Amino acid sequence: MAHPTSLSSAAPKVGIVSLGCPKALVDSERIVTRLRAEGYQISPDYAGADLVLVNTCGFLDSARAESLEAIGEAMNANGRVIVTGCLGAEPEVIEAEHPGVLAVTGPHQYEQVMEAVHTHLTPPHNPHLDLVPEAGLKLTPRHYAYLKISEGCHNRCSFCIIPKLRGDLVSRPVHHVLTEAEQLVRAGVRELLVISQDTSAYGLDVRYAPQTWKNETYQTRFLDLARGLSTLGVWTRMHYVYPYPHVDDIIPLMADGLITPYLDIPFQHASTSVLKAMKRPAKQDRVLERIQAWRRDVPDLAIRSTFIVGFPGETEADFETLLDFIREAKIDRAGCFKYENVAHADSRALPGHVDEAVKEDRWHRFMQVQADISAARAEAQIGTVQEVIIDGPGETDGAYLARSKADAPEIDGVVHVDSPACLGAGDIVPVRITDADDYDLWAEHTA
Numbered sequence: 001m002a003h004p005t006s007l008s009s010a011a012p013k014v015g016i017v018s019l020g021c022p023k024a025l026v027d028s029e030r031i032v033t034r035l036r037a038e039g040y041q042i043s044p045d046y047a048g049a050d051l052v053l054v055n056t057c058g059f060l061d062s063a064r065a066e067s068l069e070a071i072g073e074a075m076n077a078n079g080r081v082i083v084t085g086c087l088g089a090e091p092e093v094i095e096a097e098h099p100g101v102l103a104v105t106g107p108h109q110y111e112q113v114m115e116a117v118h119t120h121l122t123p124p125h126n127p128h129l130d131l132v133p134e135a136g137l138k139l140t141p142r143h144y145a146y147l148k149i150s151e152g153c154h155n156r157c158s159f160c161i162i163p164k165l166r167g168d169l170v171s172r173p174v175h176h177v178l179t180e181a182e183q184l185v186r187a188g189v190r191e192l193l194v195i196s197q198d199t200s201a202y203g204l205d206v207r208y209a210p211q212t213w214k215n216e217t218y219q220t221r222f223l224d225l226a227r228g229l230s231t232l233g234v235w236t237r238m239h240y241v242y243p244y245p246h247v248d249d250i251i252p253l254m255a256d257g258l259i260t261p262y263l264d265i266p267f268q269h270a271s272t273s274v275l276k277a278m279k280r281p282a283k284q285d286r287v288l289e290r291i292q293a294w295r296r297d298v299p300d301l302a303i304r305s306t307f308i309v310g311f312p313g314e315t316e317a318d319f320e321t322l323l324d325f326i327r328e329a330k331i332d333r334a335g336c337f338k339y340e341n342v343a344h345a346d347s348r349a350l351p352g353h354v355d356e357a358v359k360e361d362r363w364h365r366f367m368q369v370q371a372d373i374s375a376a377r378a379e380a381q382i383g384t385v386q387e388v389i390i391d392g393p394g395e396t397d398g399a400y401l402a403r404s405k406a407d408a409p410e411i412d413g414v415v416h417v418d419s420p421a422c423l424g425a426g427d428i429v430p431v432r433i434t435d436a437d438d439y440d441l442w443a444e445h446t447a
């Protein structure tokens, strides 16, 4: 095969496919930033690219299958493929199915990815660093950005292989995170989405080391990070918050309108015995009490969560406990997964694996209860006036797609807004809610 640099005299082009969670998207953004800084072009399609970089997800078996399929697609369409990301931690799996891939690197191995690109696609001469805007290049639209605060995880949930793939918690120093957030805001970002594997554990690994940012001391910890971000004057959403007691501490910042009243807490289950088998915190009564207290202080708080049904040992009574919990806690948005017996997960060895048909039945029952809760919530919004952030134009003149503070991009609902004004992505405007279905809202722009 001809050397890649002979393919084109123009800047070499790298196509990027990013699979998996927002955390993987942040990795892709960092790689794109590095590539552009070195003068590579980013290609929107496989065909126009000199090689394709596939950032994979390896968490669930279904995600692994999707990743392997995407690699296959890139191999067929282009033939020159470098694989990175979570599944890259298992090169033998990739190479067995796609022996022709150029290189495989694991998650967060930015240097190795760049080395692999350099080996197979010589960088252009005289790269101009000013190709990179101040805040780096983002794969997300310009008005919102993911802010990754740590890598890895120090928990050992029995169904999860992320600590095996990504290692223990490594927190970024708080002043670095705050500086990155400030740059993003200066570059036009109006909404920050804080992500990690376990956001509330932030700083545990560095014993909450204090740092200085803008002449003030901030500890590398969840509350101080939220305090710093709240000075930036943009929407700030907290994702993947493990339900530790100290989560209560940021509720006052939400009550004061400094942090977006939205908490993404993956509860995973509500039955004490299932939570124990999952190796998750198990004091569910306290959780309900705490949620009620949060809602008293922040009535418009939206709680998103994810749950697993059909976990090994889950009985019908455990499952009923879960349904009671989501009804009582009025979990506003919920994702539900049927338990998957992921390779290398400790939960594989647990007794009492649940029949697939029972899992399926429980999943449908869960989704029905959740749809009812969501519909009641949406109905209660009708007539209220609230701020929304515009994501872009809708399908007709004067129509826009937007999100309320209760809607994170890509995973929650949308607000369909009618407005006589000319609105742009990132504008934050007041609207009156006029209609609702189970998940989405309709609204008109108010003065």
Ligand code: SF4
Binding pocket: 153, 154, 155, 156, 157, 160, 161, 162, 163, 197, 198, 242
């Ligand atoms: S908190 Fe549990 S589920 Fe989340 S990454 Fe860590 S070990 Fe996995």
